[in-house]
Amino acid sequence: MNTRRVYKENVYLKELNAAVTGVRTDHGRTLITFDQTIFFPTGGGQSHDIGKIIWNSKELNVTDVYEYDGEIYHQVETNLPGNPHSHVEGNSNAEQKEAFGLSKGDEVRMLIDWNHRFDNMQRHCGEHILSGAFYKLYRGINRGFHMGKDYMTIDISLEDSQFDKITWELAKAAELETNRVIWENLPVITTHYDTKEEASKEPLRKELKIPEDITIVRIGSFDNPSDAVACCGTHPSHSGQVGMLKIYKIEPNKGMTRIYFDAGERAFTNYQREFDILTEISNKLSAGKDDLLDKFQSMEVHTQGIKDKLHSLERILVDSRAEAINSSLIGVEPGAFVKVYDDIAKDIVQAIGRHFTKSHPLSDDILLVLSSWTETFAILYASSASKFHCGDIVKDLGRSRGGKGGGNKTSAQVTFSSSEELNDFLRQVKSL
Ligand SMILES: [Zn+2]
Missing domain, CATH: 3.10.310.40 (Diaminopimelate Epimerase; Chain A, domain 1)
Known part of the structure; x- marks a missing residue:
């Protein structure tokens, strides 16, 4: 039986009741399936949700979520207090069920870690808008995406572009365009199509790779979209919730340009941290922030004289x-x-x-x-x-x-x- 993906129907749902459809162990991992779920499984460059499963005043931490053959598997931590089978590898299914006291048909309450999910939504949507901006402004194509702990990266190829290089100035213009799209608070529209032919009617920035069962995420109107691309991740309903996007640096990578950036709260906290560093330096040097570079250059000359x-x-x-x-x-x-x-x-x-x-x-x-x-x-x-x-x-x-x-x-x-x-x-x- 395929798991009903409630996160697709309502991306803002933080809690849900669900019925257990199976409990099994696989290579020492304990996996639970449900009739429906709000846990997003790893996919489309976005990491899975984390959260809790609660029943009979017991709690299980969900540490991994993945999709296989239409089912969504929730891996849980098994070290429940007082559980005699905690940390024991290779328990049989029967032992696991007994250990949890959880079996097929049981009703549970599932809760996702909302901060983690919203962080993913902000960052993922930010990446869409930035990729859309590079496409719109320079016909730059995003050929690679990575979502890391401290930043995200996209690799922009200029194979179809009249530009031969992405300079820092061009990157900053794309960054500004991205933030303007965020401020415009455009709707983020997710549409499912059965076939590639139907999905291709969307104003896509990238060719479709799969033949059927395609989800298109479009930001803005059909006639003048900021971005439209196939994606199975989670995104906010409007671009404004991305908050902000900042490019950190650019560098050449395999004939393309790698853009380092972040979006949402992460970009904001990074800005706070760097602002604090700059303030501390300017206080120490008794110089205004606008004079810091001049001050630094004269210090370099002074230091060289001392050397x-x-x-x-x-x-x-x-x-x-x-x-x-x-x-x-x-x-x-x-x-x-x-x-x-x-x-x-x-x-x-x-x-x-x-x-x-x-x-x-x-x-x-x-x-x-x-x-x-x-x-x-x-x-x-x-x-x-x-x-x-x-x-x-x-x-x-x-x-x-x-x-x-x-x-x-x-x-x-x-x-x-x-x-x-x-x-x-x-x-x-x-x-x-
Ligand atoms: Zn996406």
């Missing part, structure tokens, strides 16, 4: 420290020469080492060790003819003390997790 100054100061620091090492090494005893910097970061210590070794050849009997105390880091240098092997020292004395690092004969580095470990390592190196 340039910092860079030249770094060069002076690196030069002078490298020269200081050179002076200290004159006449020094053979062995390890350790220099610990307690106020210089790791990357500057590395730069000092690089600068020094590039301009001053190390004597064969010296192991040069530069260390950043703040970052518990050390870098070792030796000449290629030296008895010291930097990589081996890090391996033998560094890693055994918890250090992480490595290197080759002439250069190696190691980082410790504590100053005690670094100190211990440097003490060992000094005694080499």
